[in-house]
Amino acid sequence: xxxxxxxxxxxxxxxxxxxxxxxxxxxxxxxxxxxxxxxxxxxxxxxxxxxxxxxxxxxxxxxxxxxxxxxxxxxxxxxxxxxxxxxxxxxxxxxxxxxxxxxxxxxxxxxxxxxxxxxxxxxxxxxxxxxxxxxxxxxxxxxxxxxxxxxxxxxxxxxxxxxxxxxxxxxxxxxxxxxxxxxxxxxxxxxxxxxxxxxxxxxxxxxxxxxxxxxxxxxxxxxxxxxxxxxxxxxxxxxxxxxxxxxxxxxxxxxxxxxxxxxxxxxxxxxxxxxxxxxxxxxxxxxxxxxxxxxxxxxxxxxxxxxxxxxxxxxxxxxxxxxxxxxxxxxxxxxxxxxxxxxxxxxxxxxxxxxxxxxxxxxxxxxxxxxxxxxxxxxxxxx
Numbered sequence: 001x002x003x004x005x006x007x008x009x010x011x012x013x014x015x016x017x018x019x020x021x022x023x024x025x026x027x028x029x030x031x032x033x034x035x036x037x038x039x040x041x042x043x044x045x046x047x048x049x050x051x052x053x054x055x056x057x058x059x060x061x062x063x064x065x066x067x068x069x070x071x072x073x074x075x076x077x078x079x080x081x082x083x084x085x086x087x088x089x090x091x092x093x094x095x096x097x098x099x100x101x102x103x104x105x106x107x108x109x110x111x112x113x114x115x116x117x118x119x120x121x122x123x124x125x126x127x128x129x130x131x132x133x134x135x136x137x138x139x140x141x142x143x144x145x146x147x148x149x150x151x152x153x154x155x156x157x158x159x160x161x162x163x164x165x166x167x168x169x170x171x172x173x174x175x176x177x178x179x180x181x182x183x184x185x186x187x188x189x190x191x192x193x194x195x196x197x198x199x200x201x202x203x204x205x206x207x208x209x210x211x212x213x214x215x216x217x218x219x220x221x222x223x224x225x226x227x228x229x230x231x232x233x234x235x236x237x238x239x240x241x242x243x244x245x246x247x248x249x250x251x252x253x254x255x256x257x258x259x260x261x262x263x264x265x266x267x268x269x270x271x272x273x274x275x276x277x278x279x280x281x282x283x284x285x286x287x288x289x290x291x292x293x294x295x296x297x298x299x300x301x302x303x304x305x306x307x308x309x310x311x312x313x314x315x316x317x318x319x320x321x322x323x324x325x326x327x328x329x330x331x332x333x334x335x336x337x338x339x340x341x342x343x344x345x346x347x348x349x350x351x352x353x354x355x356x357x358x359x360x361x362x363x364x365x366x367x368x369x370x371x372x373x374x375x376x377x378x379x380x381x382x383x
Contacts, residue, residue, distance in 0.1 A: 128161050130170050133177050140164060143173045149205075211356060218352035224344045228337050231293055239292075240335070241303045242328040244285035246270055247277040247320050254314035254321040261311055267325055276320055279346070285325075287343075291332065294340070294347045296354075299324065318354055 121129035121137055131138040140161060147153035147169045164170050188194055244267065248254050257270055268284030275281040292300045302312040302324050312324045 130161060130164060131174055133174055134181075138170070138173065138177075143169050146173045146176065211353065214356045215349055215352045218355075219345055219348040223348060224341060225337070227344055227348065228340065231291065239304070239329055240289050240332050241291075241326055242289045242330075243287050243303050243324055243326050244268070244271065244283075245277070245280065245287060245299075245325070246275045246285050246323040248274060248323070249276065249320050251314060251316070251321050254323050257323050258311060258314060261323070261325075267311075289330075289335075289340070290343050290347075294343055296350070298322075318357070319350075 121132065124139065127139045127141050129137045130140050130143060140159060143164050144153065144159040147159065147164075148155060148157075150172075152167070152169060152172075153159060159169070183189060189198065246254075246257060246267070248257065253274070257265075257274065260270065261267055271283075271285030272281055275285055277285075280286060287295075290300075290303075292304055294300075295303065296317055298315055298317050299322065302315050302322070303326060306312040306324065306326045308326050308329055310326060312322075312326070314321050314323055316322070
């Protein structure tokens, strides 16, 4: 109830103000209480830190004092008999411990070297080791042989370790080895076609190696010189011929080329394109200067019976059919060894090949089974 003489609005405002003052007083009391509590906690914390620091400092001081007292007692005790004995024993122990540590360090170094040696290849000056594949060392000669077989290296080229790595020949060989091993593990080598190719490659390599060994034995500097000396008088008294030739497989091919030459064909172009003699084909078939005794009898007979500038009648040798053109002829006047050395080497090489094949054929029972009609065709070609 409001008093009769007081307005209602004034009473509401007075009540609201009282409520606000009461709320503000309560909030202030809460803030003051929290502040005093925080101050009390902070003071207690700092007193704890201070007490801990003081206690730690006192403990460190007591430790230093105890250590200093102990050291003083040791120094006071060392001059005595027992102290000297203890010092001597300690010195001996320290020396022994030092020597042991040094020995362990050296042993660790030697063990490290031994460990490194597991991954370092042995030294092979004659045939350096360039890699290791699955526990097996790879020598430079293996990389060189593979590169020559693949045509990546010339036959007369000598491979060095630095060149093998610079040209990636070592990595190529390793990759080939890994691929070949994977093929064997999968049994690809048992496939009929693959086995036939492997057998053919094996026969080709063995045949080439066998023939090379025979040529190397037959064509030596001593034999070249001996043949030159034995023919020196003949070359001085006789003539020598300069000729070029084209070697083909059949008489039909030979006569076709002769017809083309008679029609104006270029002998050198035909030699480079068609000749089976890969030694002279790049030279347009040029054989060079030679005497009668330096070539096979059939070739010499054709060369020395054909006029200069003429093409001889096609003739057959053990190597195939020859088309031979005589380019020049001259009397010999003491031909220098250097001028005929290559020709003598070529002659001895051809003779070694011919003798080797003849000996092998004579010692074996060889039969050929050509298709029907092939024999009659070959006979017709010879006629």
